[in-house]
Amino acid sequence: MNRRTSLALAAAGLTATLTLAGCSSDPTPRSSSPSPSDGSSASPGSEPQLTAADGYVPKPVGDLAAGFLVITNSGGTADKLTSVTSDLSDDVTIHKTENQKMTKVTSFDIPAGGELNLERGGNHIMFMSLKRQPEEGQKVRVELHFEKTAPMKVDLPVKPINYNPARH
Structure with missing residues (x-):
């Protein structure tokens, strides 16, 4: 079996696994423009102010894994997530999901x-050709790279394969 066929089969397997594991997102979308909790508004000229929260990686099946988190920008300037690196894999990419x-x-x-919401059934981080199999309770360290902001290191806890946090 050649590498292309192997990757295609692995991707198909992950897609089926994520679908069976409840990969659909909550039908109520989160706001893309929340107001700051202190009642102030972001200054139009201020730099991006990024934080990451609600991150996790469902326990991998095979040599693929997906990562999810929310990146909030409380600054007055937009930014872009341009890449993700991790010691879990040398092949980490970012994916959008449209029409499954x-x-x-x-x-x-x-x-x-x-x-920016990276969540089941939507945009996400993809880890290919895993170097190890992380277990539930362990953490996967990722480094998020941005267009304007310095890289940010985040630990994503490994959750059960069917974990899907409720969004209210």
């Missing part, structure tokens, strides 16, 4: 005063 089809992209916008 995953497509590799070069960046995701993070609007000023808004957020």
Whole structure:
């Protein structure tokens, strides 16, 4: 079996696994332009101010894994997530999902005063050819790379394969 066929089969297997594991996102979308909790508004000329939260990696099946988190920009300038690196894999990409089809992209916008949701059934981080099999309770370290902001290191806890946090 050649590498292309192996990758195609692995991607198909991951897609089926994520679908069976509840890969659909909550039908209620999160706002892409939340107001700051302190009642102030972001200054139009301020730099991006990025934070990451709600991250996780479902326990991998095979040599593929997906990662999910929310990046919030409380600054007044938009930024872009341009890549992700990790010691879990040398082949980490970012994907959008449209009409149940995953497509590799070069960046995701993070609007000023808004957020980027990487979530099941939608945009996500993809880890190919895993170097190890992380177990539930362990953490996967990722480094997020942006167009304007310095890289950010984030630990994503490994959750059960069917983990899907409720969004209210």
